Structures are given as structure tokens and as C-alpha cells.
Amino acid sequence: MSAPANLVSNQSTQSTSPVWIVKSGLAQNLKGGVIMDVVNAEQARIAEEAGACAVMALERVPADIRKDGGVSRMSDPQMIQEIINAVTIPVMAKVRIGHFVEAQILEHLKVDYIDESEVLTPADESHHIDKNNFKVPFVCGAKNLGEALRRVNEGAAMIRTKGEAGTGNVVEAVRHARTVLGEIRRIQTMDEVELYAYAKDIQAPYHLVKETARLGRLPVVNFAAGGIATPADAALMMQLGLDGVFVGSGIFKSGDPAKRARAIVQAVTHYKDPAVLAEISTNLGEAMVGINCDTLPESDKFAGRGCNTVTIFQNFNRQLVMKKSFSWNIFDESSNTPQQPKKSEEAQRSNPLLLLPENPQGSISKFIKKIGHTRVRSNSYASETESSANRHVELNEGDFQIGKYIKIKGAHLKNTSFSKLCLVQDLCFDTGDAVSEVSSKLGGIPKSLSMQSFQGGEETHHSTTWMLSFSTDGSYLASGRHDGTIIIWDLNPNIESEYNGQTGSMEKISEEQSINLKQSAASFDGLSSRARRTNSTSSKPSSLHSFDSSKKGLCRKIFNSDPFRIYNGHQLAITDLSWSTGDFLLSASLDGSVMLWHISQTVPLCIFKHRDCVSSVRFHPLDPNLFATGSLDGRIRVWSIDTKSLLYWNEISGDSITALAFSRDGSTVICGTLSGSCVFYEFNNLRYDTQIHITSSKGIRSKDAKITGIERMPHNPNHEERFLITCADSRVRLINFRDKSLFKTYKGLELKYTRAFANFSSDGEYIIAPSEDRQVFIWDTFPFDENHQYSGMLSSVIHRHIDTARPPGQERFVGSSNNLTCALFAPWTTVELANRVNSSTMSIPSPYIRASGSVAGAVIIVADDKGHVYVYENQS
CATH class of the missing domain: 3.20.20.70 (Aldolase class I)
Incomplete structure (x- = not known):
């Protein structure tokens, strides 16, 4: 058995x-x-x-x-x-x-x-x-x-x-x-x-x-x-x-x-x-x-x-397992007495399972128009005013076949790091009209509340994926969709036995893999990753890599084709996801609720209701029993799962929170807003600390750049703590946490309407972001050696000169024939887990073993507005 x-x-x-x-x-x-x-x-x-x-x-x-x-x-x-x-x-x-x-x-x-x-x-x-x-x-x-x-x-x-x-x-x-x-x-x-x-x-x-x-x-x-x-x-x-x-x-x-x-x-x-x-x-x-x-x-x-x-989480698990009847734990901020309330709370709505925001039509319309959590155009994201030739994206039939290498373009680079990027899997799963017992308990949502494309007038596809997030150990990939469902994908235990269209004997495959691995390792001998990237910098604005993309790569299904879990519960689109250790997941939604899930269960462990659409949610980095949420009513809230209550809140008057992040030690919470402000709060009691304002240009022509994402840079002892801030002015900025200064700006992508945002690779060496012209952009986070030490005024002069004279190396590829919604690197732990399964099931050498500083074997996940979740692998 x-x-x-x-x-x-x-x-x-x-x-x-x-x-x-x-x-x-x-x-x-x-x-x-x-x-x-x-x-x-x-x-x-x-x-x-x-x-x-x-x-x-x-x-x-x-x-x-x-x-x-x-x-x-x-x-x-x-x-x-x-x-x-x-x-x-x-x-x-x-x-x-x-x-x-x-x-x-x-x-x-x-x-x-x-x-x-x-x-x-x-x-x-x-x-x-x-x-x-x-x-x-x-x-x-x-x-x-x-x-x-x-x-x-x-x-x-x-x-x-x-x-x-x-x-x-x-x-x-x-x-x-x-x-x-x-x-x-x-x-x-x-x-x-x-x-x-x-x-x-x-x-x-x-x-x-x-x-x-x-x-x-x-x-x-x-x-x-x-x-x-x-x-x-x-x-x-x-x-x-x-x-x-x-x-x-x-x-x-x-x-x-x-x-x-x-x-x-x-x-x-x-x-x-x-x-x-x-x-x-x-x-x-x-x-x-x-x-x-x-x-x-x-x-x-x-x-x-x-x-x-x-923890309290497993107590919920145990109760759910032992109960024969379905029940939820639902907690509403109105049941608590927040510390230092800014204004009186309105009475709780009559819906016993879900607290929809007051005037939901107005709130969601506001969210759509200001944040752009929909498709911008029904046919193309390409800007009509864009005149640069390198922004033109050619799409040919068969460009997105499984097993085909992807064309990579590079700017300010002689060689591209992702030259052998291969499409290996499409995690396309359509829930259709199926409604689970859980979602049926919530009742229907009026058609007037369904999200529309505010420019194209076309209804957004129900399987559009708005959010992607990996579990802390890299074992699971969660995708949050427009219809309110969350799909959990797990790693395929039979990776090497499921080659897609691969022909030839295993002996030949093994020989080719050994050659590729040796060549990959040899190319890194005696040269650090920082030096390689610095030496590869070129003044050429753009170049197409000469690799023959018509060839097919060695394909393996990294994830199971069938979802591990399908979570139904939210009535409206998923806006954010956050994992904690122990495979617990928080999901935020336009329906004004945050739900807590565990990978072993098919129903939410508890629900936390808000007064307005919830745009962002994050677990505390040190205490998984605490989490913070940001919503369109301008409030940041801290919740306790232990006590099932709202601990404290603060409000940004006249603005809406669109992004949220914690500092590494959890002592500071950072909120991004529609107006382009980054507000820093002390975590304890949410006391205001400071704020910075981001504008799209300088002088009289400056205008607010709404913030779509804030991501903390993965810990690296060689670098100080920094945050990546994505704005709707087609810029990605790297900010120093210590003094709130701008460290670097990454340009090239087009981002004006959607809520897409950039992410780090798990080692912080690369940045990835989807663009509204269907391209995925990848930047080298540190194109120069920032660790080279200078003293006094000379340090700032040299670093300022390097910043302006040597823009970050940039690579890009067309991620889908449809409009892109998100892109991210799989953690290296995911790659290592896949390789561990590989090595335990086959006796052939793996080409996906990561050499020091190498991106060989890197896995990239790209989602679009038609329900496709593409898996790309950078083969050696």
C-alpha cells in the first residue's frame, strides 16, 4: 500500500x-x-x-x-x-x-x-x-x-x-x-x-x-x-x-x-x-x-x-482533521480594540463568512485604475509612443514549444549568462467552472465586481495568475489567480524519467552532460563571478546572442503536471502570497480577507477580515505567529495568530498601501504607496520612523511613481541590507536600508499600468522582472566590484562615477505570447532538491550542478494572463 x-x-x-x-x-x-x-x-x-x-x-x-x-x-x-x-x-x-x-x-x-x-x-x-x-x-x-x-x-x-x-x-x-x-x-x-x-x-x-x-x-x-x-x-x-x-x-x-x-x-x-x-x-x-x-x-x-x-498553526490543523464537519476560524479586526485608533470603525457587515469592503465596487475600481491589477491592452502591452527599435518584439509561431531554446538579447554585455535558456514545462491548469464545497459556502460574487480591463474593456481571464511564490524550502510553488484560487505545485519525483521529446540513448545523454559540465566548470576556473561580469561589460547597447535557438534542449519536468493542492476560499483575485517556515501560507485578496493555509490541509485554518481590499501580506521574518498586512484604506496592520487578534495599526492618511516588506531582523516594516512614498515604521506598536518619496524624474517635470513591489535583498555578508523597489515609471531601484539612499537604478523594462514587480534570485546576484511588452528582464545586481575599498571622499566619487558610467548588465527574452503578470527565479534550494531527486533516481551525471558563481541550472518561472505558468531552465 x-x-x-x-x-x-x-x-x-x-x-x-x-x-x-x-x-x-x-x-x-x-x-x-x-x-x-x-x-x-x-x-x-x-x-x-x-x-x-x-x-x-x-x-x-x-x-x-x-x-x-x-x-x-x-x-x-x-x-x-x-x-x-x-x-x-x-x-x-x-x-x-x-x-x-x-x-x-x-x-x-x-x-x-x-x-x-x-x-x-x-x-x-x-x-x-x-x-x-x-x-x-x-x-x-x-x-x-x-x-x-x-x-x-x-x-x-x-x-x-x-x-x-x-x-x-x-x-x-x-x-x-x-x-x-x-x-x-x-x-x-x-x-x-x-x-x-x-x-x-x-x-x-x-x-x-x-x-x-x-x-x-x-x-x-x-x-x-x-x-x-x-x-x-x-x-x-x-x-x-x-x-x-x-x-x-x-x-x-x-x-x-x-x-x-x-x-x-x-x-x-x-x-x-x-x-x-x-x-x-x-x-x-x-x-x-x-x-x-x-x-x-x-x-x-x-x-x-x-x-x-x-504552534497554534498545528493546533488548527489537528482540529480540522478531527472534525467531521467543515468549519473556519474567522477573525475580524472589529472584534479587537486597536491601539491608538485613528478614527471610529464602522459596524461589521452582515455576511458571517466574509467581510467585504464598504462600497466594494468603488474600492475595486480604485484598485484597478490606480494599481493596474489587470491587463492593460487586449492585444499588446507595447507603448504606442515607444520609438526605440529594440523594444519591438517579434513573435513567431512555435517560439514557445517545449524543449526549445529561447532567444536571449543582451545590453551592456559581451556574453549572456542565460544563453541556454530552455522552455521545459508549462504548468497550465484550468479550474473552469468547477467550484469546490469550500468556495460554494461563500456564495457568488456579482458580475459587476469581476475585474475588467480598464483599457480594453475585455473581461480578465479567470485563470490569470497574478502572484507566484516559492515556499521557504523551495519544495512548493504557489500561484494566486484571478478567480481567487491558489494552486500549489510540488516537485516531480520522477524528473529524469519524464524527458519531453528527448531522443537518443541514455549513454549519449550521459556523455553530452559530462562534456557540458566540464566546459561549464572550466569557464569559471580562476575567475570570480564578480570579475567575470565586470570583464564582460561592453558599451554596445544591444546584441543578439548567436546561440542557435532552433535547437532543442534536454527537457525534464521539474514540477508535477497535476497540482498538489487547489485552494478555494477567496471570492476575488489574489493580490499577494507569503510563506513561513513549516509550509504555512498566507493569501491576500481583493475580497478584503487574508487566509492562513497549511500544505497538509485543503481548507483554510483561519480567516482575517479587513475593511478594504488587502494589497499585501508578509509573515514576520523571526516570529511566524505574527504577520503584517497593507490595504487600500491606507492602513498597515499587525495581526497575531496566537491570540487571533489585531495587535496594532497605523494609517497613511489620504493614500493607499500597495506593497509591504520587513527588514531582515523584523524590527522595521516598510510600506509602499500609490503616491510613491516609502514609509518606514518600527515594528513594535508601528511607530513612525521616516519616509522617502520616489518620483519618476527631477525638477518641474517630476511626478509620483506608484510603488508596485518591495523586496528585501537576500542576506549576504559581503553586502549591507538593501531593498528592491519597483515603481510604475519603468524603473527598479535598489535602496540602502541604513541611510535610505539610492544605490542603483535598473532600467529597460516597460512598466506603467500593471502591478508587476521585480524579484531577486535567492543569492541576490540577479534581479528579474516582467515587462509590459511581454519580455522578461534580468539584470546583474552588482555589475562592478562594490567591495573594492576606498576611503573618504574618493569612495563616493569613484562609486558615483561607476554608477553612471557602467549601467547594469541586462538580458531579456520574450516570456510568453500573452501579457506577462509575474516572473521570478526558483530558489537554488529548488534546483538542489530537483538535482537530489535526479541523482537518487539515475546514475548519469547531472548537468545542473551549480559551479561557484554559475547560473547553469537556474530555473525561471513566468506567468501570463491566460493561465500559463512557464518553467524555463538555463542548461549548461
Whole structure:
């Protein structure tokens, strides 16, 4: 028996990440060792001399924490630094559950591992730290398999039993170890369908449950902790199947700490040899007195601390799975008392399921005319006043055949990076007139509210795709459409077995791929990507690449042809999508609602209603239980999923919000408006910070340039934080976040009417945007070496000269025979996931392995107004 198609395992986010590979590898290095709690440098040296593989720096051992009571926090950084300086073995330190700032401090101190510990007083009762945001490995406690896999999904590189630290009583550690190991043995007997159901029962990610069943163990190392006081205790945990032990109070609350520490280390090494265990257990001095765990009140037990469910999201999931009848959680801002309201709220409309904006016809008409969320012309986007010859786009029959190379034009370049761009797939799916049970509950929408082309007068196609967005791990692609549906596409598990029109033997394919890969790698030897792009700069305005586009490429279906999910719920067009970790998705719509979805469910988990059309939505980058929305009423709102309420809001008087973004650390929210203003708010209480205004030209001829998109540049240690702002004056601007100055302007595309906007590649090296003349534009983000250091006034003079004298390298291609609505790069994690599937199913060398600085294998997604979602691949 196998799982249905829509229950296919999700790819693990961590397993494909180089950072995760390093973190989990560091934790593996401790396997078979003993980690000892120490409170000063002297104890740390005793632990190292005894053979400990690492030490845990903390101000008080757990026994003293129990005795003293009060609030227990992270240790003094000075004490941690002294311990780091005193020993050569790795040093760990504890942080409170949910206290990500303490973790940031410890990462800055360069501790080797961080323990998000229930021994310390929890800082957050509902959320653990998102450990994927850190480079240092994390350790977390768990009492059962579900809790262990949830912590692994958050980024934990090591799991330990919680036990009852500070008691000297091993009974709780044994109980937790047997529970986890017993559940692992149980899932090894299940088929995929049973595993999927069991994953929901224990509230754990399905892909991790499946991986654990395959391995017969946790995906990370599993240590024992809590109450281990004797060599026999340590040997017991090792014989049960644990990978190592933590020891704290059991050593330094005994009569002879040094001797007992050496004995426990030897017990972990010789845990199967009774003779050695008997010898090392002799004459150890007085053991720790200990505490009977049965006498402890529940409030004094450490093991029960922490969030014992995934998050509020999974609670919703579980309720939806268990209920036989369909129900939604609907939250309306009118049910809350916003902080510092600007004006009185009007009464809630009578519709019990959906709060449509007041005068919806007027609001939507306003949205259409000002934002341009429709097709501009029924026949062509080409401007009638455009006189430049290079703006002419020739469309020939057969230009968009699967497997055909695409003609690439380049400006200010000798060579194009995307010269072998091949159309490999068309994700065209027509929902037609089919209406699901979910959407039928919402009732019909009057035809007068359907979106019209305000210039052509032709009704917009119901399958027009307005938004594309990849999940955070690159496993899923979401497309938001004009009819209010959201389609989720997942990766094709049989990529190499589904070549489109590819002829010839696999031996020939393998040989050609090997040659291409070698040539691709050779072209990058000894030359950095920055130098290559700089050297390729040319003063020629435009050149057509000489590659023979009539040839066909090696085609593979990267995505499944059938959607993984089709979400119905919104009554009007989708305006924005936002993913968070854990495959949760927020969707904004013209119908005035934001819906929360999870990839495992077919119905929304909850609905957040607004007073007007919602133009943008974003998850908070650090706390997935918070998100911000912008709407046409000029209000930015911050919502809490935990408390199901509107936390606070602010208003831009007399303007409408059209775009939204968070700063990297989530401390600042940036709003783009119809009038061309970029307004910066502090996230806490949405306090106004500053604003900049963007105009399409200078002097008396200047005019407002409405903002259609704001995208944060992916984090790169070589570059400061920047934002990409797309405006309806056919310009894309890169803004420095620190001083709000203009870093660079990217030109060439035509954007005057639609709501299209530019996006970064996942490494920030390239920018992509759809144009109203049906072309897709790609720019090199940094066409010169911005890291070359100059000092004083010379720096600004040189950089200003480079900015004006050397425009960004530009490549473009015709993306569709229809009007384009959006274009974006697939994350490199998507490419890596596809290659991982490729390498696991075929024994041929892959041409899609990314060389350093190379764009070979890059995947580009382009959507148009007829429902086509084209997948292009830049083959080597």
C-alpha cells in the first residue's frame, strides 16, 4: 500500500542546506561522549582532564537551580568567556526556551553549541527559537518522538531526553528514552499512508517521520540527560540505544567530582563490559543524595516546560482533521480594540463568512485604475509612443514549444549568462467552472465586481495568475489567480524519467552532460563571478546572442503536471502570497480577507477580515505567529495568530498601501504607496520612523511613481541590507536600508499600468522582472566590484562615477505570447532538491550542478494572463 499522490513526502529543508550539514556534522562529532555541566573554569578543566567531549557553561548546576528557585537565565557572558578560554574542548551554553536574543548573544560569543533548555525559566510558553536562523548548532530536549521531530524541524542538531535535571534520579530519562525509541520501532512497521496519519497524530512533519522510519533512529544524534549520577546510570542509557550522555549535578554534587567524572566517561566507553563497570564504580565517594521524582509537584518539574505542540498553526490543523464537519476560524479586526485608533470603525457587515469592503465596487475600481491589477491592452502591452527599435518584439509561431531554446538579447554585455535558456514545462491548469464545497459556502460574487480591463474593456481571464511564490524550502510553488484560487505545485519525483521529446540513448545523454559540465566548470576556473561580469561589460547597447535557438534542449519536468493542492476560499483575485517556515501560507485578496493555509490541509485554518481590499501580506521574518498586512484604506496592520487578534495599526492618511516588506531582523516594516512614498515604521506598536518619496524624474517635470513591489535583498555578508523597489515609471531601484539612499537604478523594462514587480534570485546576484511588452528582464545586481575599498571622499566619487558610467548588465527574452503578470527565479534550494531527486533516481551525471558563481541550472518561472505558468531552465 502506498500513499496517495497528494501525500508524497515533503523534502527536508535542512538536509539540502550546507549550513545544516555542518551543524548536524558538528553534533555527530560528540557521539559516544559525555557532556558535563560546569560553573567555572576550574570545573571545566576537571571535565576536560576526565575525558569529557564538551562542557556546558552555566552559573548554577540544575540541583542548585531547584534549591534556590527564582528566575533562572542565561549565564554571565564573562563567565562563559572564561570557560571558553580555559579548555580546548567544545563549550555549550544554555538559553531560555523561546529567548532568541540570548541565543544571538551566545552566537556572538562564539560558543560551540547552544542548549535551548527547560532547566532555565522559559521566556516564551508558546514558541521555541527558530534555530534555522542561526549558524551555531542547537540542542533541545524531548519527551517523545513528536516533540523531538518538531525541534529537529525548527533546526535542532541534537536531541536529548529531558529527564528531571538536578534530581540525581534517572527514572524520567529512562522513560523518555524508551518512549522515543519505542515510537521509532513502531513507525518502522507502517506504510506511507499510516505514517502520514501518525505524523498528524503526533503533530510532527511528515517528511521527518518518514525519514526516521527509514533510518530506524532520529535524523540527529540523541543524547540522554536528566538525573544521571553514576557510571551505571550512564551505561544504562547507552545500552538503551542513546548516543551519549549529559551529566551535571551528579558529578559536582558528589564527594569526589574528578574521580566520578572519569568513571562516567569510562562507563560510556565500556558500557557493555560489566567487569569494567564494576571496577570504575568502586570507591567513588559519596554520591549525590538525589530527589524522588514522585514527590515533586508538577509545577516544579522541568520536563513539562516548553511548547508541547507545534504552534497554534498545528493546533488548527489537528482540529480540522478531527472534525467531521467543515468549519473556519474567522477573525475580524472589529472584534479587537486597536491601539491608538485613528478614527471610529464602522459596524461589521452582515455576511458571517466574509467581510467585504464598504462600497466594494468603488474600492475595486480604485484598485484597478490606480494599481493596474489587470491587463492593460487586449492585444499588446507595447507603448504606442515607444520609438526605440529594440523594444519591438517579434513573435513567431512555435517560439514557445517545449524543449526549445529561447532567444536571449543582451545590453551592456559581451556574453549572456542565460544563453541556454530552455522552455521545459508549462504548468497550465484550468479550474473552469468547477467550484469546490469550500468556495460554494461563500456564495457568488456579482458580475459587476469581476475585474475588467480598464483599457480594453475585455473581461480578465479567470485563470490569470497574478502572484507566484516559492515556499521557504523551495519544495512548493504557489500561484494566486484571478478567480481567487491558489494552486500549489510540488516537485516531480520522477524528473529524469519524464524527458519531453528527448531522443537518443541514455549513454549519449550521459556523455553530452559530462562534456557540458566540464566546459561549464572550466569557464569559471580562476575567475570570480564578480570579475567575470565586470570583464564582460561592453558599451554596445544591444546584441543578439548567436546561440542557435532552433535547437532543442534536454527537457525534464521539474514540477508535477497535476497540482498538489487547489485552494478555494477567496471570492476575488489574489493580490499577494507569503510563506513561513513549516509550509504555512498566507493569501491576500481583493475580497478584503487574508487566509492562513497549511500544505497538509485543503481548507483554510483561519480567516482575517479587513475593511478594504488587502494589497499585501508578509509573515514576520523571526516570529511566524505574527504577520503584517497593507490595504487600500491606507492602513498597515499587525495581526497575531496566537491570540487571533489585531495587535496594532497605523494609517497613511489620504493614500493607499500597495506593497509591504520587513527588514531582515523584523524590527522595521516598510510600506509602499500609490503616491510613491516609502514609509518606514518600527515594528513594535508601528511607530513612525521616516519616509522617502520616489518620483519618476527631477525638477518641474517630476511626478509620483506608484510603488508596485518591495523586496528585501537576500542576506549576504559581503553586502549591507538593501531593498528592491519597483515603481510604475519603468524603473527598479535598489535602496540602502541604513541611510535610505539610492544605490542603483535598473532600467529597460516597460512598466506603467500593471502591478508587476521585480524579484531577486535567492543569492541576490540577479534581479528579474516582467515587462509590459511581454519580455522578461534580468539584470546583474552588482555589475562592478562594490567591495573594492576606498576611503573618504574618493569612495563616493569613484562609486558615483561607476554608477553612471557602467549601467547594469541586462538580458531579456520574450516570456510568453500573452501579457506577462509575474516572473521570478526558483530558489537554488529548488534546483538542489530537483538535482537530489535526479541523482537518487539515475546514475548519469547531472548537468545542473551549480559551479561557484554559475547560473547553469537556474530555473525561471513566468506567468501570463491566460493561465500559463512557464518553467524555463538555463542548461549548461
